[in-house]
Amino acid sequence: MNDKKIDKKIRANIEMPNVVPDNINKIFDRFIDENLQENLNCNGAMKITTTRKIATMVASALATVATGGVIYAAVNGMDIGKIFNINQANYEKEIITIQEEVTSGELNVKLETYAMDCNAIVINYSVKAKNNEELKLSDVNIVAETYVNNEIPLKIVSQEAFYDEEIKGYRASTLYAIEQFEDTLDNFSMDVEITELLGKKGNWKFNLKMDKSKKVENRTYFFRNMDGYAEKFVVKTNYLPIAMSINDISVSNFSSVTNISIYNYPFTTKGYENNILKVAEAAKSKEWKEVEPLKIEILDSDGNLLYKEYYNYTRAEMSQVLKNKKIIFPNFSNEMKELTFKVYLIGADKQEELVATKVIKLGDEANTSSKRFNLDKTVKYEGGDIEVKTSSMWRCEERNGHLSISRANDFGGVTEIQIIKFSEEVLNNMKSKGVDINSEKSIAQAVEKQDFESENDKNNKEKIISEGQTKIGNYEGYQMIYTTELDESGSMFFKDRIFAFKINEKMYLASIMVDSSNEEYENCREFFEKVISSIKY
């Protein structure tokens, strides 16, 4: 019998799951709904269909040129700060001149300048007729496909264009949000392929290699609970309530970006949770798909308006998330202790009704990021005959013979501290493999070896960073810190710190493992030591 026939027969004799259970399908569905579907709708072909009336643009441009007070006016004639709702003065400091020209079809396009911070990039073009005749167009729309580092599609968040008498042509600017690339700004390039400009088809390609020296730091606030989800607040509407959550805010040189989510009501309204029949019934109502205009405002702690936007929401078919929305607004001082989000429902008579207010605390005392390392909770590890202090912001549970203290971290993974009192069974198992079960060093080294071997992939690279006898709190023991790289680039790795020690002559192991984030490891280093120091028999 040849190999193919043997393989066929082997497959026929292996019983395995042939359907994906509902609980697993729900994970896939939710992930697609929350992360991909929305982005598919807006990131995909990146057809920007907004068309603005030239007359309005000309008027605003003339006003700007006439005042001539801002540096940017001399370059491009537009008050970018007002147009894109960013900090004009700080934006001007970041402007980099390019002056790269591409001619295609009837148009000559020059990428003149750009400016970027950690959250946003503004690219400014001038557009003239190839034959240098005066250009008159009826459409100021820009259609472009943009990719970061050759493959990540990026959509234009906002764009603007106007006629400039001086060049007998047009000036156009586009704004992109780039806060998702914060970690990779050292190696950031953008390919912009404009396929339609001001109503004219063509192909104008530009590549921007970012200046590393221009990279600036940002500060980010996360508003998530232990499960990694932001707190939802209810927004009243004319039909059934919807809900919103403020997920995070990143503040950089000239812009702030916040990601908010807007949820369908059945998944947030009491009595409807997971009740698909009720949801289906509600969806039959004619009000279900009605468009209701909302206004979203962001105010600083002095009541100054930082951002205002009108938004017509409609309920999606049956999905949980109606919209993931990215809002760009001017940067604000780190002295600011809170921001207020207000949502108004606009009535038929244009009257505004305040339907939700959410105050976001930004100060250290109010921010959960500082509370997450406070030892404000005591938990018992029954199987280990000890009690431990930890933070109420971490999830604690005793399972599979160990105490697990974990939380969703800010980097998309889970950070877990484990405390284990080794059972006789585990110790005997180790002993049978030649481990000296009375030696902390021997135990720690055995655990490290087992960790690496359990990955079962010889291509992974393991590196011991440090090891040795040490003292944490009142406990003497043996500590090892090591990483396991899972790919060639080193961007995916586990970082482990294990500490074998004895309490009342019984062997324990405390460990912390972080997935692919050195920053998270550093954040939790002190907390790990505080937790161990707090252990009481």
Next chain:
Amino acid sequence: MNLNKVFIEVINENRLNFYRAAKAILKNEDDVEDAIQDALETAYKNIYTLKEPKYLKTWMMRILINKCYDILRKKSRAVPIESDTMENMVEEHDFTSKVEMNIILDNVDPNLREIIILFYFNNYKQDEIAKILDIPKGTVKSRLHRARQELIYVINSNNEWDI
């Protein structure tokens, strides 16, 4: 190319493959959920590191397998892996085939498990397996040869079937 669209397609076309792989390694349904959830999030977060979108499927499978081992290693410190396997084998499940799949995996050389999962359970081609495990195709062939011999032995021991 729209990467989000490709991402959705890869997820939808490989749900069963992802589930089978995670289930084969982890057995415990809660752990399988955690591994799949973590793998999706990690892939989404790191997608910009992927040089060729056409390798998304194999890249995601590799992430998933690593997540499964990540969970295993966390559990293995507290409970010997052998005991863990036995404990999970007596869990109640909504399909009967799982035990057979796990019996096979528990009785073969641990170094061959991934090959068996990917080739026999998920029907991946040899070059795809080479990509997922980041090993030469020749190594896939030789491991597959050994896996075949072991599978014949294990299945013969458990069945009347005889090759």
